[in-house]
Amino acid sequence: MLGESRGGRIVVVGASLAGLRAAETLRAEGFAGSLTLIGDEEHPPYDRPPLSKQVLLGKVPADRTGLPQRRRLDAHWKLGVRAAGLDPVGKRVLLADGADVPFDRLLIATGTRARPWPNLDEAAMDGVFTLRTREDAVGLAKCLDARPRRVLVVGAGFTGSEIASACRERGLDVTVAERGPAPLVGALGGTLGELAAKLQRAHGVDLRCGVTVTALEGDDRLTGAQFSDGTRIDADIAVIALGAVRNTEWLAESGLAAGPRGVTCDAGCRAFDMYGIVTDDIFAAGDVARFPHPLFEYQLLSLEHWGNAVAQAEVAAHNMVNPGPRRRPHLTVPAFWSSQFGLNIKSVGVPTFSDQVVIAQGSLKDARLVAVYGYRGRVTAAVSVNQARSLEYYERLIETAAPFPPPPGAADQRESPVPMPSDVPDPKVLSHGPTVALTGHLPDRRLTVLRPAR
Amino acid sequence: MAADTLFQRITDYTHRADPYPLYAELRENGVARQDDGSYLVGTYHEIAALLHDPRISSDRRHRTAPDETAGAAEALPPSFIGLDDPEHHRLRGLAMRSFGPPHTPDRIDGMHEEITRIVRDLIAGFQGRERIDVVDDFAYPLPVTVICRLLGVPTEDEPRFRLWSDAIVAGFDPTPGEDPVERQRAGTEARKAMGLYLGELAERRRGHPSDDMLSAFVNDAGPGGQLTPLETMTTAVLLLIAGHETTVNLITNGMLTLLRHPEALERLRGEPALMPRAVEELLRFEPPVHMLPQRTPLADVEVAGITVPRGSPLILMLASGNRDPRRFSDPDRFDPAREDNQHLGFGSGVHSCFGAPLARLETQIALHELLQHLDTPRLVEDPPEYRRSPVLRGPRHLFIERGGV
Numbered sequence: 001m002l003g004e005s006r007g008g009r010i011v012v013v014g015a016s017l018a019g020l021r022a023a024e025t026l027r028a029e030g031f032a033g034s035l036t037l038i039g040d041e042e043h044p045p046y047d048r049p050p051l052s053k054q055v056l057l058g059k060v061p062a063d064r065t066g067l068p069q070r071r072r073l074d075a076h077w078k079l080g081v082r083a084a085g086l087d088p089v090g091k092r093v094l095l096a097d098g099a100d101v102p103f104d105r106l107l108i109a110t111g112t113r114a115r116p117w118p119n120l121d122e123a124a125m126d127g128v129f130t131l132r133t134r135e136d137a138v139g140l141a142k143c144l145d146a147r148p149r150r151v152l153v154v155g156a157g158f159t160g161s162e163i164a165s166a167c168r169e170r171g172l173d174v175t176v177a178e179r180g181p182a183p184l185v186g187a188l189g190g191t192l193g194e195l196a197a198k199l200q201r202a203h204g205v206d207l208r209c210g211v212t213v214t215a216l217e218g219d220d221r222l223t224g225a226q227f228s229d230g231t232r233i234d235a236d237i238a239v240i241a242l243g244a245v246r247n248t249e250w251l252a253e254s255g256l257a258a259g260p261r262g263v264t265c266d267a268g269c270r271a272f273d274m275y276g277i278v279t280d281d282i283f284a285a286g287d288v289a290r291f292p293h294p295l296f297e298y299q300l301l302s303l304e305h306w307g308n309a310v311a312q313a314e315v316a317a318h319n320m321v322n323p324g325p326r327r328r329p330h331l332t333v334p335a336f337w338s339s340q341f342g343l344n345i346k347s348v349g350v351p352t353f354s355d356q357v358v359i360a361q362g363s364l365k366d367a368r369l370v371a372v373y374g375y376r377g378r379v380t381a382a383v384s385v386n387q388a389r390s391l392e393y394y395e396r397l398i399e400t401a402a403p404f405p406p407p408p409g410a411a412d413q414r415e416s417p418v419p420m421p422s423d424v425p426d427p428k429v430l431s432h433g434p435t436v437a438l439t440g441h442l443p444d445r446r447l448t449v450l451r452p453a454r
Numbered sequence: 455m456a457a458d459t460l461f462q463r464i465t466d467y468t469h470r471a472d473p474y475p476l477y478a479e480l481r482e483n484g485v486a487r488q489d490d491g492s493y494l495v496g497t498y499h500e501i502a503a504l505l506h507d508p509r510i511s512s513d514r515r516h517r518t519a520p521d522e523t524a525g526a527a528e529a530l531p532p533s534f535i536g537l538d539d540p541e542h543h544r545l546r547g548l549a550m551r552s553f554g555p556p557h558t559p560d561r562i563d564g565m566h567e568e569i570t571r572i573v574r575d576l577i578a579g580f581q582g583r584e585r586i587d588v589v590d591d592f593a594y595p596l597p598v599t600v601i602c603r604l605l606g607v608p609t610e611d612e613p614r615f616r617l618w619s620d621a622i623v624a625g626f627d628p629t630p631g632e633d634p635v636e637r638q639r640a641g642t643e644a645r646k647a648m649g650l651y652l653g654e655l656a657e658r659r660r661g662h663p664s665d666d667m668l669s670a671f672v673n674d675a676g677p678g679g680q681l682t683p684l685e686t687m688t689t690a691v692l693l694l695i696a697g698h699e700t701t702v703n704l705i706t707n708g709m710l711t712l713l714r715h716p717e718a719l720e721r722l723r724g725e726p727a728l729m730p731r732a733v734e735e736l737l738r739f740e741p742p743v744h745m746l747p748q749r750t751p752l753a754d755v756e757v758a759g760i761t762v763p764r765g766s767p768l769i770l771m772l773a774s775g776n777r778d779p780r781r782f783s784d785p786d787r788f789d790p791a792r793e794d795n796q797h798l799g800f801g802s803g804v805h806s807c808f809g810a811p812l813a814r815l816e817t818q819i820a821l822h823e824l825l826q827h828l829d830t831p832r833l834v835e836d837p838p839e840y841r842r843s844p845v846l847r848g849p850r851h852l853f854i855e856r857g858g859v
Contacts, residue, residue: 361508362540370508387539389804393506409753409764410508411538 005321007033011093011101013083014109015039018286018309022107023073025317035075036101038093040082043134049306051137052159053339056144056166062137086254105320108263108271108284109313112244112304127222129239131159140239144170148236152225154213156183158338160241165340168203175206175233177213179430186430188351188383190423192371195364199341244304246288261439262290262302267329269316285316290439291330295398296353299438305336333395334436343367346388349381349398350436356419358405362387363414373422374404461488465629465844471837477774485760490630492767496774498781500758504770505803509752511538512805516750518765529642530649533692536748539804548681549689552670554811562811569816572599573823580856588852593705597816601697605690606666607655618644619698627843628747649687652694656686701813703742703848705820710852711740711788713833718790723825732790733817737799739788744773744847746801772798830857
């Protein structure tokens with residue numbers, strides 16, 4: 001049994017962070033069989049977080065964010081070719097170029113792509129960008145070098161806010177349009193959303209909340225945009241930051257529980273089929289995976305977090321080469337970070353899984369604080385602003401379902417320890433998808449009713 | 455609850471060469487109140503949790519029974535190592551401006567060549583001598599020279615501040631059972647004298663900037679403002695002492711450990727790329743700082759089932775946590791290639807070691823060069839004679855015979 005799981009053919013679809021880390025772990029755990037990585041981009045795996053930060057600032061060229069490969073993989077790389085389908089009975093991945101790749105075990109790590117601007121003609125104009133890939137970043141950075149008169153950022157989630165921050169740091173005029181009441185509100189709730197709004201404005205952003213962009217203007221080139229409140233602006237560049245779309249279309253006929261919310265898998269990263277039966281040879285990890293988490297009532301979580309991609313890929317890889325009793329669950333507490341407008345924001349837990357929030361350390365006034373989130377009297381998340389070193393303490397409170405609010409006595413507790421409503425909006429009122437989403441309990445995609453966002 | 459005397463035994467000089475069996479006893483017994491009223495914590499996960507717990511103060515003035523000398527009118531106020539946020543954060547940030555990222559990202563990396571040169575000069579001084587004291591001939595002068603260059607302190611003044619430094623270190627030695635008042639008074643005096651000395655050096659640079667940290671303290675103002683003259687004194691004293699008294703132990707403990715593990719020594723000679731990991735393992739296996747003696751809970755805090763009352767002295771035994779079998783597999787084995795080695799050698803949390811990047815670089819270069827230049831080094835006595843302090847633990851001398859050449 002042991003020998004069998006260390007041999008055979010493993011195919012990893014998706015050659016970004018999760019795919020690479022899984023491949024490394026497979027080899028580190030003694031997998032000696034044939035290993036194939038399939039990726040639709042031309043490049044070997046590269047890091048995406050810098051694309052909206054250092055790359056836009058011109059501090060790091062976009063082609064210098066390659067991920068380090070920490071060991072010899074001895075793998076077949078099929079780069080620049082998209083997976084187009086999966087035959088789970090014949091155990092083959094079908095490629096867009098007509099070839100197919102047989103496997104004994106498969107890891108799905110196809111991640112997400114940027115949600116495009118819905119009007120295709122407008123999206124095709126010069127000056128209209130999304131930001132997800134290296135090419136996106138090269139193109140956008142080049143346009144920013146040409147000093148556009150104004151940049152419009154559509155959507156004030158993390159990516160949109162980071163882009164706006166980079167533009168301001170380069171001295172460019174920026175308008176940010178957000179359908180919700182404040183930037184970051186979909187991930188962090190009202191209190192920190194308000195702080196983010198204040199900071200954006202203090203940094204000179206023309207921030208417009210509660211509005212949508214009704215039209216991008218121009219012929220071949222973008223010249224401006226119209227808003228739902230009847231106003232308009234001139235702009236040379238528009239960056240569409242409306243969140244991400246999960247790359248699951250290629251699995252539509254596979255019979256797996258795969259859909260717009262991701263590929264549903266169990267705590268051991270094994271994919272479910274559409275009837276809720278767990279497979280034993282198909283695994284999922286990273287942004288594309290949707291998995292149950294005991295800290296959040298076993299609801300299925302979809303995360304777009306760097307750290308989750310790494311941790312989940314390692315668990316998936318371990319479980320691909322270890323028999324049942326040796327398998328491990330993926331239980332890490334979700335965590336992510338962002339840097340924008342001089343702030344270092346870090347989060348542990350799921351802030352949107354909350355009804356109350358309290359500023360446990362520091363103060364909003366100084367923009368240095370820890371906000372702790374609670375749900376029905378237990379701690380479920382904490383977000384630090386310029387104070388990341390305290391987060392481990394709160395992570396432990398989350399893991400142990402400690403009572404909310406957390407005990408008083410922090411040396412730098414400044415504000416009233418009285419909890420406030422966490423004021424987490426319904427994702428439907430946001431213009432961008434949340435980077436953390438609880439997506440209910442059911443693995444069966446047929447039972448998921450989806451309404452397109454209006 | 456019966457009071458324990460374990461802390462007395464740990465600090466007793468007779469156990470300095472090998473405190474590890476006592477640490478094992480501490481982990482076994484769990485958190486216990488000592489007969490001097492303090493609480494010792496020796497298990498990794500509990501220490502790590504307390505290092506991140508915002509209710510644990512580093513400011514001794516929060517103790518229910520304050521020490522007599524620290525609050526004396528003529529004493530310098532605490533430096534940032536003895537303060538809590540937000541004050542700690544402000545002062546540490548101002549000091550970091552001229553030491554590391556984001557404002558001065560290249561300072562330490564830029565010292566690589568200079569440190570290598572200092573190391574090679576010291577090794578050249580071994581010429582013609584069969585017996586070397588690794589401490590006095592190498593591991594002490596190296597970090598002193600480096601911290602002096604970095605701060606902008608004349609190396610010739612070393613004999614003066616060595617005396618002050620000795621008195622300051624003795625002043626915070628928490629060894630119970632001896633009358634500490636005289637030691638603490640002497641420590642307070644020495645700290646003040648060193649502060650005045652460094653403050654004067656800094657003031658002379660005001661308006662005459664040079665490329666060192668004292669100059670930056672008085673000449674560079676950032677968005678967070680600038681250190682006051684008094685804060686310049688307390689910060690400079692802290693950095694000089696820390697740069698002076700800790701890395702010496704790391705290098706010496708490192709050489710001692712390698713000489714006790716010849717197979718590791720040989721491996722590192724042939725595989726220099728392994729040195730950064732070996733230094734991390736040294737920080738776990740024989741850390742230069744064995745305990746953090748000055749923490750105090752601001753509320754009653756439960757640690758491993760024991761309530762530590764607000765205001766009690768709380769002592770975190772980092773070196774014991776580093777040997778906790780619940781965190782590290784085979785913890786008493788020195789493994790220069792150890793993986794998953796998140797040791798407590800530099801502490802953790804908001805007070806995590808300010809100078810860690812410098813200490814790492816100095817030790818990596820120092821040990822590498824020693825291994826390349828000593829043919830068949832041999833320990834003259836094992837265990838060597840140790841320094842008195844149970845906090846900053848390391849040999850007072852480490853005599854080796856060079857062999858070969």
